Amino acid sequence: MGKQSNSTKETLVDKLLIEIESNLNNDQFGVDSLAQAVGMSRSSLHRKLNKTLGISTSQFIREYRLKRSLEILTSEDITASETAYRVGFSSPTYFSTCFHNYFGYTPGEAKSGIIADVDNQSLGTSTEILSVDTKNSNTKTIIWASIIVLALCSTYFVYKPFAKKDKVNIGGIQVLDDKSIAVLPLKNLTGNPDLEYISDGMTDAIISRLTKIKTIKKVIPFTSVQSYKKSDKSLKEITQELEVSNILQGNLQMSGNQIKINLQLIHGSSNVHLWSEEYTKEWKSDEIFQLQTEVVEGIAANMNAVIAQDELAEIKKNPTQSKDAYSYYLQGEFQRNKGNELSYSNAINLYGNAIAADSNFVEAYVDMANVWHMGGSVWGFYNEQIAWGNAKVLLEKALKIEPNNERTKEELNTGRFFYDWNFEVVEKFYQKKISNSKQNKPSVISLDYPIKTGRPEETLKAIEYYTLNDPSNVFYPFFKAEAMFYLGATDKANEILTQSDPLYNDNWFYLRESTKLYFYLGEYEKSKIQLEKITTQFPDYPPILMWLNAVYAQMDGNSKVTFQYLAELQNEYDKGSSGSPAWFIALYYGHVKDYERAFEWLQKSYDRHEVELLWLRAEPLLAPIRNDLRYKNIYEKVGFSSINLPIKTPSSN
Structure with missing residues (x-):
């Protein structure tokens, strides 16, 4: 052209x-x-x-x-x-x-x-x-x-554009100015451990507002800085790990109804202090949000990052006018991030209190829906369809309040995929999402959905794009390794996991996925090590762990223990538990090549509408039976063919 x-x-x-x-x-x-x-x-x-x-x-x-x-x-x-x-x-x-x-x-x-x-x-x-x-x-x-x-x-x-500073002088040293930042969790200096939710909530709010400024090229998400809350690593080490130039650290104090935040912006690699400021406001919703806006404006100004007018309007936007609603919401977020059954129950109640205080508080609806969604699909705390029913009601209410809220749409389409198996609607949303260059946050739809629908190369593209903004996200290593596995690059998949293991050996999600993937890679000893870590560090024991234990007991020739784990899975199925027990029983029989019983349990998994059945197209243990008419029948009924994805041959991964 x-x-x-x-x-x-x-x-x-x-x-x-x-x-x-x-x-x-x-x-x-x-x-x-x-x-x-x-x-x-x-x-x-x-x-x-x-x-x-x-x-x-x-x-x-x-x-x-x-x-x-x-x-x-x-x-x-x-x-x-x-x-x-x-x-x-x-x-x-x-x-x-x-x-x-x-x-x-x-x-x-x-x-x-x-x-x-x-x-x-x-x-x-x-x-x-x-x-x-x-x-x-x-x-x-x-x-x-x-x-x-x-x-x-x-x-x-x-049209003379802003002078671009390729380098800036920091402490007498010329360094690259790439406008990237990690906001470390604010230290809770209130003297009350129960107020930790406020310091975490303020950190998350500052990060969320910073992400709206396009001239700041990289803002590390709250989920990725949490691990540094009690870390003794130097700022230089943190800077290198997160691949950013600037670190914001600080503390939060309270006296009566007054809140004070002390902040320092530091150039990480040189440890030079660029800016420090103290902010004091009353614990009122309007003043708290004003404080957050002022903090973000101060950070941007001292990073030479210009805020566009429409971005400033978004930054100034208050999620609620109710002090009580915001306080309940922050407590709910604090509980949700703990990720266990008790904390999820607490979070649901706290989000409910926030909504009662402000019925137009969109974030409270969406995050409560996320608790129901994760509790029903990943953790197995709640009946899957009941969980989805509750989540869907909340999300539909949120969309009535704010029809263009992208996070609400994301959560709603994730549920449509997992629970409704509505491939046609989700595929349209997925195509729109991947064509939108403004998207900068990873999601189930951008990472998990393409693998389960036979497009692992698209997952790799998404990870490559999102990693630029958040290199330490725990989801990237196992999704990248998973995508490599399904593309046939098993050595690369193994290498990714081996390098990532020391970094995420206390993360439930990473341990679960790496345990499963090491099994598929034939790295059984590594898989067993990960399995032991997850069972000893975390009290929750979903069906996927019962299945892996049954498989390894069978491989060790211990039929008695194998039967015990299968009985546990059967019991979960009989109770109507979530976590897809029928699917994992089917996988066990696929592992031992008893395909008649595998089909029996696949049908039960379909009848229960279990979320793990969405792995049907990609599951390696079922590769030998993909040409069986019974497999094709379930494949059709689940809905894969509605988006014109051919069934994979037994020789493909």
């Missing part, structure tokens, strides 16, 4: 500048508004601007606002705060930060004439044009013509 012509580029530029100028003082006018105004999708507009100018749409808008602010400051008798509002910044403080980062001097210095050299391309004629007498009868025509002239005159000026 040839280069885009200058005339085409200028036509798009003119249209965009006219729209921005027309909405100059509207702080709600952002990327979505601009795209809609010129009849383009957000992604299409971003691609065109990036291709022609090498900048994003948000940067395009921001730079124009800043250039216009300089014109206003140097030509009118107006304060910096008034200028900020005139050019669409809702926060004068944030405006000053952006202005200084871009021009190298403050709005006050620009106003007072201290600056040595102002780029005259932005001044002169264009300033005169905008001072047209608006009382004239031909005002509207003149203004529109003026805006067009301004657009044409300002093209070069507006």
Whole structure:
């Protein structure tokens, strides 16, 4: 394809500048508004601007606002705060930060004439044009013509992108400035261990808000920094492990109804302190959220990361107006992250209290639904269909409150996959998700779903993409090893697990998946080691562990113990327990090549609608019977064929 012509580029530029100028003082006018105004999708507009100018749409808008602010400051008798509002910044403080980062001097210095050299391309004629007498009868025509002239005159000026700092001087050393950060869990210095949920909740909230800033290229999720809560590792070691440049650490204190947070931003590899600040607010919902916003703005400013106007609006968005609802919610999150049956029960009650205090609190609905979902599918705490029924009601309520909430849609489609086996609907959601370059958080739909539907190479692509933002996520190693296994790269799968074992030897999810995958790889001793770790470290004992114990007892020739474990599985099935006991009994008989009994239990698994039956297409132990009509019948009834995925041959993994 040839280069885009200058005339085409200028036509798009003119249209965009006219729209921005027309909405100059509207702080709600952002990327979505601009795209809609010129009849383009957000992604299409971003691609065109990036291709022609090498900048994003948000940067395009921001730079124009800043250039216009300089014109206003140097030509009118107006304060910096008034200028900020005139050019669409809702926060004068944030405006000053952006202005200084871009021009190298403050709005006050620009106003007072201290600056040595102002780029005259932005001044002169264009300033005169905008001072047209608006009382004239031909005002509207003149203004529109003026805006067009301004657009044409300002093209070069507006398109000079922000100076990109490839390197910054830290402590006298030139280091790469890649705008990446890990926020370590705030230390609870309240003197009350029961308030740990507040320090964790504040950490998570800061991280969540930071992820909305696109100029910060990497923000490590809360789940990945939790392991450093009591770690004695140096900041340099943490920086290297998480592959970030900056570390934010701090503590939380409370006195009466007052909350205080002390923070330090540190350049990890050099241990140089970049910034420190103390924030104090009352424990009220509006002040707590204001505190979180101020913290994020401070971090961004000191990382030279510019916040777009639409991003700032998202950062300032309060999830609830109820102090009690937020307190219950943070306690619920603290319990949910413990991941055991008692903590899940506590979390459900606490989320319920949050919803009772604020019936429009979307996050409380979604996280309670997640507890039901995980408790019914992964942990086996609740009856699968009852769990899904409860989760679905919560998610549908959340969507009525906030129809475009992506996390709610993600949770709902995960449930549609696991419990409803609605492949057609989930496939549409999956295709939309993988085509959306804005997605930066991993999920069951992006990692697990493609493996179970025979596309492990797509799981690898997703992991490669998500790892850039979160290299330490516990889900990546076993999903990557799993994908490699199903692609036939068994040596690589083994290597990935071997390297990851020391890092995640206390994580239930990793131990469970690595135990199973080592078994399929024929690494039985490694599998047994992982199995022993999980059974000795964690009290929960789902059917997958009963199955693995039965398999190893059979391989050791201990028929009595084998029978005991099979009896445990049978008992779980008879009780109607979740955790897919019928599926794992079928796998045991697949292992010993008793395929008649395997089919008997596969049918029972289908009748119970067990979630593990979704492994039917990929399961290695069932490869020899994939051409059997009974297998094909179950395959059809589950719904795999509805998305045109051919049954794998016995020789394929």
